[in-house]
Amino acid sequence: MAEAVNSLSGILFIDKPQGITSHDVVDRVRRKLHMKRIGHAGTLDPMATGLLIILVGQATKLSQYLMGLDKAYEGVMKLGETTDSQDADGEIVSTRPVAGVTEEKIAEVMKTFLGDQYQTPPMYSAKKQGGVALYKLARQGVEVEREPRFIRVSEIKMLGVKLPEVAFFVNCSKGTYIRTIAHDIGEKLGCGAHLTKLSRVSIDRYKLSEAIGLDAFEKLDDAGVRAAVKPTYQVIPARVLGTK
Numbered sequence: 001m002a003e004a005v006n007s008l009s010g011i012l013f014i015d016k017p018q019g020i021t022s023h024d025v026v027d028r029v030r031r032k033l034h035m036k037r038i039g040h041a042g043t044l045d046p047m048a049t050g051l052l053i054i055l056v057g058q059a060t061k062l063s064q065y066l067m068g069l070d071k072a073y074e075g076v077m078k079l080g081e082t083t084d085s086q087d088a089d090g091e092i093v094s095t096r097p098v099a100g101v102t103e104e105k106i107a108e109v110m111k112t113f114l115g116d117q118y119q120t121p122p123m124y125s126a127k128k129q130g131g132v133a134l135y136k137l138a139r140q141g142v143e144v145e146r147e148p149r150f151i152r153v154s155e156i157k158m159l160g161v162k163l164p165e166v167a168f169f170v171n172c173s174k175g176t177y178i179r180t181i182a183h184d185i186g187e188k189l190g191c192g193a194h195l196t197k198l199s200r201v202s203i204d205r206y207k208l209s210e211a212i213g214l215d216a217f218e219k220l221d222d223a224g225v226r227a228a229v230k231p232t233y234q235v236i237p238a239r240v241l242g243t244k
Contacts, residue, residue, distance in 0.1 A: 009057030011235040013211035016052040041066035050200030069204035077182035079164040082192040086179040118148035
């Protein structure tokens with residue numbers, strides 16, 4: 001990578017692949033750019049795919065602004081099974097019949113998740129309690145009481161139903177656990193559920209269609225990298241940057 005690329009500063013939209021952490025993505029971008037000052041604005045679980053905003057150089061100062069934006073997801077939940085992590089990466093802990101669950105009932109339950117509410121973070125999460133990540137306690141078989149936190153779901157709807165699977169869309173505030181929404185929908189339906197697929201399709205005005213795949217980014221030449229890393233002023237509103 002040419003020396004000129006090493007001084008890059010801006011925003012990079014990556015389509016995160018499944019099976020790696022958001023930090024893994026940051027590490028691979030660091031190696032590609034030969035830069036240490038790289039961050040991201042909003043974690044995605046390893047199972048999840050989709051839009052991950054990568055901050056390069058001076059743009060890392062804007063992480064709090066970008067992390068605070070609303071996010072939209074498309075996902076699939078499987079009814080009739082619950083897992084310890086609330087998603088397909090966990091171990092199945094219960095199974096219940098799905099008989100009697102209808103599209104109408106699912107839609108009715110989904111509506112109850114609209115608006116302002118408090119959500120209890122799952123044990124399998126990076127949220128820290130007493131300085132220790134909850135997922136580390138969960139792996140030790142320890143479950144602790146978690147303080148519910150305020151979230152807002154501005155839109156939630158079904159995209160398709162082929163029982164026991166339900167495809168859905170959610171637009172929500174920062175810090176919302178979609179797998180917890182799937183789990184809680186299952187509990188309200190009485191059959192249980194867990195998340196099997198998830199893709200972040202937008203972060204406020206920024207769309208997944210603007211993103212480049214991680215593998216494709218790693219293959220770019222210097223000119224391609226400069227084109228992919230957008231100048232901050234092209235992405236962030238002037239009022240945030242303190243300019244007119």
